[in-house]
Structures are given as structure tokens and as C-alpha cells.
Amino acid sequence: xxxxxxxxxxxxxxxxxxxxxxxxxxxxxxxxxxxxxxxxxxxxxxxxxxxxxxxxxxxxxxxxxxxxxxxxxxxxxxxxxxxxxxxxxxxxxxxxxxxxxxxxxxxxxxxxxxxxxxxxxxxxxxxxxxxxxxxx
Amino acid sequence: xxxxxxxxxxxxxxxxxxxxxxxxxxxxxxxxxxxxxxxxxxxxxxxxxxxxxxxxxxxxxxxxxxxxxxxxxxxxxxxxxxxxxxxxxxxxxxxxxxxxxxxxxxxxxxxxxxxxxxxxxxxxxxxxxxxxxxxx
Amino acid sequence: xxxxxxxxxxxxxxxxxxxxxxxxxxxxxxxxxxxxxxxxxxxxxxxxxxxxxxxxxxxxxxxxxxxxxxxxxxxxxxxxxxxxxxxxxxxxxxxxxxxxxxxxxxxxxxxxxxxxxxxxxxxxxxxxxxxxxxxx
Numbered sequence: 001x002x003x004x005x006x007x008x009x010x011x012x013x014x015x016x017x018x019x020x021x022x023x024x025x026x027x028x029x030x031x032x033x034x035x036x037x038x039x040x041x042x043x044x045x046x047x048x049x050x051x052x053x054x055x056x057x058x059x060x061x062x063x064x065x066x067x068x069x070x071x072x073x074x075x076x077x078x079x080x081x082x083x084x085x086x087x088x089x090x091x092x093x094x095x096x097x098x099x100x101x102x103x104x105x106x107x108x109x110x111x112x113x114x115x116x117x118x119x120x121x122x123x124x125x126x127x128x129x130x131x132x133x134x135x136x
Numbered sequence: 137x138x139x140x141x142x143x144x145x146x147x148x149x150x151x152x153x154x155x156x157x158x159x160x161x162x163x164x165x166x167x168x169x170x171x172x173x174x175x176x177x178x179x180x181x182x183x184x185x186x187x188x189x190x191x192x193x194x195x196x197x198x199x200x201x202x203x204x205x206x207x208x209x210x211x212x213x214x215x216x217x218x219x220x221x222x223x224x225x226x227x228x229x230x231x232x233x234x235x236x237x238x239x240x241x242x243x244x245x246x247x248x249x250x251x252x253x254x255x256x257x258x259x260x261x262x263x264x265x266x267x268x269x270x271x272x
Numbered sequence: 273x274x275x276x277x278x279x280x281x282x283x284x285x286x287x288x289x290x291x292x293x294x295x296x297x298x299x300x301x302x303x304x305x306x307x308x309x310x311x312x313x314x315x316x317x318x319x320x321x322x323x324x325x326x327x328x329x330x331x332x333x334x335x336x337x338x339x340x341x342x343x344x345x346x347x348x349x350x351x352x353x354x355x356x357x358x359x360x361x362x363x364x365x366x367x368x369x370x371x372x373x374x375x376x377x378x379x380x381x382x383x384x385x386x387x388x389x390x391x392x393x394x395x396x397x398x399x400x401x402x403x404x405x406x407x408x
Binding site: 137176177178179180203204209213214215216225226228232233236267271 | 327
């Protein structure tokens, strides 16, 4: 088992950050050749998934999540914190905070057009920690 | 590897149960210091994710899932079982039945406002088993 | 650790393939008795989850995802590839490309009415590889 933390900064709501290379670097540094790697965000307004990282989808996925958790809807979460990010929590819980990916010879076994992304669901710029755990 | 089963009871549709402390207790009893823990619900109308466990979001997440799988929609699942829980299956498959969380020194590496929840998607009270597998 | 690749063919958009038996066969061939198994699809238009595999839900889950990513919506992804599958990427990223399931005595610890499915989110027939990693 080997673990590292990644640190990234986000600038705006629904920004997606391609963290594939950073995760693969952790796998290489681990020295473990075969296994699985878990990528987890501590925090309830961030999410992890995979996507083809190209500009069109960086617009399309947020547009779809807006249908599920519209900006203009009323969120009871507002009554607690008054920070306008009820929709952020909802989206993050639906996408989920983690993904587990297999690797072989130190390389992630992703598809050619498949990248690992962190999605900033919160409504403001954030500094984010992501925990990468390599098991093999 | 260490495994325990959690047993909980739910009372109503879209009830969310904070199972964070129960999971952390299993991790402590395992004696394993560093690793990952997988939390899995056997059953196709329950789901596992993380959320900030506060009363507002316990309303907001179900409201969002109602947009995806409305109570008033017709479900072909009804033709098989006539138990009115087509929407339950749909929500559970979208959220997913499991989550994998890293831990360190026997503590889950969650965010301060992030809890692990079981979501009862079924339309009636249920007794639920949740399988917690500690790897390290 | 033990790994195998599954190979399946899909014929149409939103086809769901029950891969439970194939995954359990890999677990048996691994010779590992207790642990977790990760099922991962390389590719950004396929998804993995669990569902009760019966004809009604094979219609109901796609109907719900159509609410999130409608066929008739405009997708900016179209500007890159002109292949009409923007909705496919969106659905696959929301469901996610992997699931991790516990097993015991070589048997998956699923519910009675819970199967592991590959969901073909793409708009055409595809040949698909699925990576099954057994850890224990």
C-alpha cells in the first residue's frame, strides 16, 4: 500500500480538473506494478469520475446536472449555512466522491479517451486535497 | 483483510442513515492502521454515498432525485412485482450500492462536513445489512 | 491479486448486459476466497452499476437517464466529433465506470435481486472490454 495527497486549486463552479497524469505519477512513485488505485476527495462539494476531457463535455455534463439540481431551485440547505451551495452538495452526492481504477505495469488501464477528473461542485474557488491510495 | 456486517432498520422512503461512526468502529476493530474500506449494500433499492448530514440536505437530495425518477411516472417494473418501487430501483442504480474510503491511523479520511450515508430508496420500512470490508 | 479481462458485444444504445456470472467465474478462477472485486470499463461511454435485471427496469433506468441527458438536447461535444453521442458521455460519467463488490467463499455478496450490469451508453454497437481485478 502506498499513499499520497494531491493538492489542486479550482476557480469556478463546475470546473473540471484533469488529474489523470497526477494519479499516474503517484502510481509510478509507489513502485507497485499491478493493482488498483483509489482516488477520493475529502469534502462534500467535490466529486470524482471519468470523462473524455474535451471542451464540449466540460459544458455538457454541468448542463445535465443543472437539470437535476437547478440553480434557481430552493434548497433547504440554505437555512443552515446561507452560502448558496445546496445544489453543490446534491450534485456531489450523486456523482460520488471517489473512483477506483486498475493499473498494470504502472499504467492506469483507462480508455484512450477517458480521463480522471475532479469536479468542483462548490460555488466558489477552493483549494482541494485529493487522497490517492495505491493497493497491489 | 477484515470484514463485518452492519445491521440497520429504516422507516421510510428516502431516509438517510449516517453510518460513519459504525464504519469507523469496524476499521478500529480490524486493527488495520492504513488502507481502504469498502462499504457495500446487498440489495437493489438501497444506495451508499457521502453527504453533509444536516436536515436541509436530507430534503434536498431526495427532491433532486424526484426530478430524475418522479413518483408519478409510470415504471414498467410495476408489471413484474406490483410493489410501486420502480423509482426506488432507478435511484439506487444511479447513486450506486457502494463507496470505498481511505483511512489512516484507524481514522476515516473524510472531510469535516462529510458523512457516509445509507439511502433507503425503497418505498417501505426495511431491515438492511451493509457489508464493510477493510483492506490494508 | 488476480486479473482477467471480459469481452462482450453490445448491439444498441442503453443496452444493459448482466455480467454477474462472468465476474463470479473470475473470482472462482482467482482461487482467492475472501476480498473485494473491482469491475472497471475502460472507455468514456460505458458504465457499470448494479440493478435488478428484469425487463421493466431495462426500460425504466434509460427513461430516467433520458430526463437528465435528453436525446433532443444540444451537446457541445458534437462540435468535436460529430458522432451524436454527447448524451452517452454525460450518462456514463454520472453512473460511473466502475463498481467494487465484496465476496466470501468465492461468492459475490450481492442481494438476491441484484445483478452487476454493463450499460452501453454509446449510440451504436460496440465491442467492450471490462477489467476485473480480484483483491484479497
